[in-house]
Amino acid sequence: MAQEQAGIDTEVPPSGTGCAECLAAQGWWVHLRRCAQCGHIGCCDSSPSQHATHHFEDTGHPVMTSFEPGEDWFWDFSAQRGFRGPRLADPQSHPVDQPTPGPAGQVPADWQDHVNQ
Template sequence: MTGNTAFDPTVPPSGTGCVECEATQGWWFHLRRCALCGHVGCCDSSQGQHATAHYKATGHPVVQSFEPGEDWLWDYAADDVRESGPRLAEPTSHPVSQPVPGPAGRVPADWVSLLHR
């Protein structure tokens, strides 16, 4: 698995939602945070799949769930769950008040049928 060079615990997340979805007024299902640069992107079930796109564009291999109550890591380079890593800078999730999927007001009524499976 990828070493600790995949982490920068001093970098805060880029925001409370997917950077690319926010820029296009899109929506997401779940959020992932790059453990190296803090980029917040949407998961592979989301239409944009921006967390994976960020890995492919940058080579930053590890993301952490950016969902409240979750701290698991995914290592794209190893294509596997990573059991541990350094604690990342706060906040470690989007606000609990932020709906899933989100953000409020931009999720289509038929969102379930739009998920990638």
């Protein structure tokens, strides 16, 4: 039985290794975020499309976590606060050989001019 509390399901794996919407639109991201409730991978708010935040707005799933190697923080959109959460189903991050920003071949040379501040 999946453990669910406060928008977190520890048994749901991530939806993939990159932002689902960016990949579908041949877009790119700066960093990746994972929905702690359904596993959806979206791009961060610094990314041009901010799909992780849009996922929260569209679904009401309140908690996301980093999907970057070596990062283990969580963010609660409803409470507007960060916290330390439980270990989710593997994998914990995108592959370490996947570039940041990514995906390979989609990031414009002037990507830093397109980052949201």
